[in-house]
Amino acid sequence: MLVPASLIVGALGASIGSFINVVVYRLPAGLSVISPPSRCPACLNKLKAYDNVPVLGWLWLKGRCRYCKSKISMRYPVVESVTGLLFLLVFWVFQYSPQTIGYWIFCSWLLALSLIDFDTMTLPNPLTKSGLVLGVLFHTVLAFVQSTNWNSFNQIFGAILGAVVGIWLFDAISFIGWVIFQKEAMGGGDAKLAAMMGAWLGWRHLLLAILISCVVGVVAGSIGVVLSRRKWGKKMPFGPCLALGSLITLLVGEMIISSYLRLFP
Numbered sequence: 001m002l003v004p005a006s007l008i009v010g011a012l013g014a015s016i017g018s019f020i021n022v023v024v025y026r027l028p029a030g031l032s033v034i035s036p037p038s039r040c041p042a043c044l045n046k047l048k049a050y051d052n053v054p055v056l057g058w059l060w061l062k063g064r065c066r067y068c069k070s071k072i073s074m075r076y077p078v079v080e081s082v083t084g085l086l087f088l089l090v091f092w093v094f095q096y097s098p099q100t101i102g103y104w105i106f107c108s109w110l111l112a113l114s115l116i117d118f119d120t121m122t123l124p125n126p127l128t129k130s131g132l133v134l135g136v137l138f139h140t141v142l143a144f145v146q147s148t149n150w151n152s153f154n155q156i157f158g159a160i161l162g163a164v165v166g167i168w169l170f171d172a173i174s175f176i177g178w179v180i181f182q183k184e185a186m187g188g189g190d191a192k193l194a195a196m197m198g199a200w201l202g203w204r205h206l207l208l209a210i211l212i213s214c215v216v217g218v219v220a221g222s223i224g225v226v227l228s229r230r231k232w233g234k235k236m237p238f239g240p241c242l243a244l245g246s247l248i249t250l251l252v253g254e255m256i257i258s259s260y261l262r263l264f265p
């Protein structure tokens with residue numbers, strides 16, 4: 001039962017990943033994400049439907065354009081595979097529930113934002129803002145689907161409170177960073193992404209997610225320094241760290257919190 005469902009979920013995720021590739025490429029350039037349909041960036045020939053199949057298309061073209069034979073970045077199939085995997089993880093944790101659909105959306109937004117931040121060191125407002133609204137909407141729908149009156153109010157309130165805590169927390173971090181380093185430590189986009197995370201995760205899980213993000217940031221920064229001998233303090237996109245922190249919290253956050261409480265009652 002779980003195997004055929006997982007295959008469908010993985011394929012769905014990979015297709016969404018294919019769309020994420022388009023968004024990541026076109027949104028920062030100010031292009032429409034809907035038209036024109038997928039085409040080779042080198043020769044502008046339209047892709048055939050069967051070449052556009054996620055991951056497989058890239059494999060049977062051996063990573064080259066059918067027409068001009070220019071190389072197609074390996075990043076496309078990698079992003080598609082990662083999205084498929086994320087969809088599977090969410091499905092395995094949340095099973096057949098409204099949460100699964102909601103968190104697929106959340107993960108897609110996180111992945112698109114991470115890649116854009118990685119490429120351009122910016123987190124576009126249209127994505128962070130729409131992500132925040134979707135997070136509040138998700139909890140509103142969830143509240144009406146499955147809770148009693150009082151709980152549903154709490155659930156919606158929790159999402160809004162999470163968003164507010166996200167903004168405040170980052171303003172506080174930016175302020176402390178500014179006092180210590182006398183320069184801007186965080187981009188404004190990071191605060192908006194934190195607000196979006198708060199709307200989806202609620203303030204309690206948001207704090208855990210930010211804590212994990214900081215650990216991820218320090219580890220990734222150190223590895224970066226060692227591998228590429230880049231200088232300490234050189235700007236690094238923090239969006240991918242926040243996204244990874246959110247993801248870990250989403251999948252195993254409750255487990256982390258309860259084992260922490262068991263260790264330190």
Ligand SMILES: [Zn+2]
Pocket residue numbers: 040041042043044045065066067068069070
């Ligand atoms: Zn081409």
